[in-house]
Amino acid sequence: xxxxxxxxxxxxxxxxxxxxxxxxxxxxxxxxxxxxxxxxxxxxxxxxxxxxxxxxxxxxxxxxxxxxxxxxxxxxxxxxxxxxxxxxxxxxxxxxxxxxxxxxxxxxxxxxxxxxxxxxxxxxxxxxxxxxxxxxxxxxxxxxxxxxxxxxxxxxxxxxxxxxxxxxxxxxxxxxxxxxxxxxxxxxxxxxxxxxxxxxxxxxxxxxxxxxxxxxxxxxxxxxxxxxxxxxxxxxxxxxxxxxxxxxxxxxxxxxxxxxxxxxxxxxxxxxxxxxxxxxxxxx
Amino acid sequence: xxxxxxxxxxxxxxxxxxxxxxxxxxxxxxxxxxxxxxxxxxxxxxxxxxxxxxxxxxxxxxxxxxxxxxxxxxxxxxxxxxxxxxxxxxxxxxxxxxxxxxxxxxxxxxxxxxxxxxxxxxxxxxxxxxxxxxxxxxxxxxxxxxxxxxxxxxxxxxxxxxxxxxxxxxxxxxxxxxxxxxxxxxxxxxxxxxxxxxxxxxxxxxxxxxxxxxxxxxxxxxxxxxxxxxxxxxxxxxxxxxxxxxxxxxxxxxxxxxxxxxx
Numbered sequence: 001x002x003x004x005x006x007x008x009x010x011x012x013x014x015x016x017x018x019x020x021x022x023x024x025x026x027x028x029x030x031x032x033x034x035x036x037x038x039x040x041x042x043x044x045x046x047x048x049x050x051x052x053x054x055x056x057x058x059x060x061x062x063x064x065x066x067x068x069x070x071x072x073x074x075x076x077x078x079x080x081x082x083x084x085x086x087x088x089x090x091x092x093x094x095x096x097x098x099x100x101x102x103x104x105x106x107x108x109x110x111x112x113x114x115x116x117x118x119x120x121x122x123x124x125x126x127x128x129x130x131x132x133x134x135x136x137x138x139x140x141x142x143x144x145x146x147x148x149x150x151x152x153x154x155x156x157x158x159x160x161x162x163x164x165x166x167x168x169x170x171x172x173x174x175x176x177x178x179x180x181x182x183x184x185x186x187x188x189x190x191x192x193x194x195x196x197x198x199x200x201x202x203x204x205x206x207x208x209x210x211x212x213x214x215x216x217x218x219x220x221x222x223x224x225x226x227x228x229x230x231x232x233x234x235x236x237x238x239x240x241x242x243x244x245x246x247x248x249x250x251x252x253x254x255x256x257x258x259x260x261x262x263x264x265x266x267x268x269x270x271x272x273x274x275x276x277x278x279x280x281x282x283x284x
Numbered sequence: 285x286x287x288x289x290x291x292x293x294x295x296x297x298x299x300x301x302x303x304x305x306x307x308x309x310x311x312x313x314x315x316x317x318x319x320x321x322x323x324x325x326x327x328x329x330x331x332x333x334x335x336x337x338x339x340x341x342x343x344x345x346x347x348x349x350x351x352x353x354x355x356x357x358x359x360x361x362x363x364x365x366x367x368x369x370x371x372x373x374x375x376x377x378x379x380x381x382x383x384x385x386x387x388x389x390x391x392x393x394x395x396x397x398x399x400x401x402x403x404x405x406x407x408x409x410x411x412x413x414x415x416x417x418x419x420x421x422x423x424x425x426x427x428x429x430x431x432x433x434x435x436x437x438x439x440x441x442x443x444x445x446x447x448x449x450x451x452x453x454x455x456x457x458x459x460x461x462x463x464x465x466x467x468x469x470x471x472x473x474x475x476x477x478x479x480x481x482x483x484x485x486x487x488x489x490x491x492x493x494x495x496x497x498x499x500x501x502x503x504x505x506x507x508x509x510x511x512x513x514x515x516x517x518x519x520x521x522x523x524x525x526x527x528x529x530x531x532x533x534x535x536x537x538x539x540x541x542x543x544x545x546x547x
Binding site for chain 1: 286287288289290291292296340352353354357358360361362364365366368369372373376377379380383384385392393395
């Protein structure tokens with residue numbers, strides 16, 4: 001009688017780790033020893049349990065998952081990713097996830113590597129030096145922002161001049177404020193070859209999203225719409241591609257500011273405080 | 285290194301908690317609804333509810349309970365895992381023997397949708413036929429869709445008979461099988477494809493699966509083992525999700541096949 005797979009996979013943390021490890025690629029005993037930090041005598045009974053359950057086979061000196069093992073791995077991976085995400089930090093459950101579309105929420109485990117970066121209370125109203133420095137050598141940069149952060153303008157312009165691809169999505173109030181204070185710089189930015197500027201409606205459900213080849217950061221509002229200056233960040237390739245997809249989602253709902261006429265119409269209408277509704281698609 | 289993951293004990297190692305979480309996936313429920321669905325009395329289920337609330341997976345809502353934000357992130361991942369594990373557990377040796385890659389990968393990823401399956405192996409008198417257990421539901425079906433990479437002696441007769449009874453019959457066959465069918469039973473094939481409720485599609489590509497028969501009542505499929513061997517057997521499921529899965533399997537092959545309009 002075979003024991004149930006749920007027990008085979010989840011009754012022991014060692015076996016769970018082993019399954020997730022072999023799901024990446026076949027491994028030798030030597031590699032398993034090092035990567036899981038175990039002795040062969042401690043891990044061999046677990047390997048035997050897997051081979052007895054037809055989840056693992058030994059081939060060319062390596063242990064690898066069978067087809068069945070691979071299916072079991074895929075299902076375990078996506079559950080373990082979400083469990084890791086929620087057990088690591090309460091950030092996600094204490095904030096409003098309404099700005100993340102369902103298909104990305106289904107894969108929120110992809111950003112399980114995120115770490116919380118707490119704001120330093122003494123510097124809350126200062127430019128965020130860490131973020132600025134971190135993103136300053138990016139090969140590409142994508143930003144969705146509900147905030148007016150003029151201190152980042154030099155970063156956008158610098159990367160733009162360095163031929164990095166820079167795409168910015170601002171809410172209409174943020175763009176309005178930028179145009180009010182930095183009209184020339186914004187006009188110049190919008191007309192550069194390798195830069196894109198988009199505008200979307202106010203009331204975004206995410207506070208800020210920054211993605212580059214170096215990493216990603218995201219910050220959200222709490223359920224009451226409050227913002228605490230903390231953010232989550234991660235450098236995993238998986239998290240970066242998740243964040244890029246989130247950026248693409250917002251881009252698909254935003255209007256591209258591609259010629260100066262749009263800026264003209266924006267600056268003229270926004271003086272009376274009303275921006276042409278027809279120009280904007282709903283961002284929700 | 286890896287995390288301990290306290291929640292694994294909470295969600296998996298009590299059937300009451302596991303079933304309750306899956307039940308609440310469909311929305312908030314009152315304690316009465318929970319007791320009826322899970323066939324439990326108040327005090328044992330309340331003990332489990334308290335554990336789930338303590339671990340932040342459940343919240344109280346008006347008169348009942350619902351999944352918390354955390355619960356809503358986790359529970360949707362439990363379901364495909366548990367259904368996959370269940371399909372494998374119930375016929376462990378069978379699935380371990382088969383070459384699972386003969387299934388299209390998007391359907392292999394959803395193998396849990398087959399639900400409760402049973403393997404039928406015909407006795408010697410029926411060794412080339414469908415097992416008698418599925419003949420009755422086959423004749424009660426309204427639509428019959430078959431994908432096959434091998435030749436069943438019953439082909440012209442059985443399928444012509446089904447079509448004559450007004451059942452919608454569609455078949456996707458590998459090219460060599462179709463050729464054999466035409467050379468052995470030209471007249472029957474002609475009769476079959478001239479019927480309004482009968483269709484044959486021919487596939488140039490290799491059909492990796494041995495066969496799959498899906499109707500509006502059941503799915504019955506057979507696979508090739510890892511060492512490339514075949515024995516006559518049918519893996520049968522009557523579950524609704526399995527019928528949907530089987531229809532997608534049929535469509536997958538039909539979409540790469542061409543319909544035959546004349547012999």
